[in-house]
Amino acid sequence: xxxxxxxxxxxxxxxxxxxxxxxxxxxxxxxxxxxxxxxxxxxxxxxxxxxxxxxxxxxxxxxxxxxxxxxxxxxxxxxxxxxxxxxxxxxxxxxxxxxxxxxxxxxxxxxxxxxxxxxxxxx
Numbered sequence: 282x283x284x285x286x287x288x289x290x291x292x293x294x295x296x297x298x299x300x301x302x303x304x305x306x307x308x309x310x311x312x313x314x315x316x317x318x319x320x321x322x323x324x325x326x327x328x329x330x331x332x333x334x335x336x337x338x339x340x341x342x343x344x345x346x347x348x349x350x351x352x353x354x355x356x357x358x359x360x361x362x363x364x365x366x367x368x369x370x371x372x373x374x375x376x377x378x379x380x381x382x383x384x385x386x387x388x389x390x391x392x393x394x395x396x397x398x399x400x401x402x403x404x
Contacts, residue, residue, distance in 0.1 A: 292341025295334055299323045
């Protein structure tokens with residue numbers, strides 16, 4: 282039990298630190314990228330270098346993923362705050378949402394396909 286709690290705590294600290302580092306990097310370098318994206322890139326780099334942290338990050342992220350819809354509430358509230366802007370420019374917003382979703386779905390499908398082929402070749 283203590284080991285699982287320790288792993289969760291370590292993973293949560295790693296996730297929070299990388300999110301914070303992503304925010305600081307964005308502000309320091311004046312990047313036009315969301316801090317969470319920079320934090321995820323940093324997470325990828327850290328996990329590639331320190332593979333031992335994978336279990337800890339997984340222990341912390343799994344409970345968060347179960348409640349992922351809660352993380353979208355601020356985004357939806359922000360969109361609703363800009364309702365007047367959307368009223369006049371709704372078409373580009375809808376096109377961007379549909380195109381972004383389609384691109385994400387396509388990239389995810391291609392990635393899964395490659396991973397399954399690699400797993401089939403290895404197994």
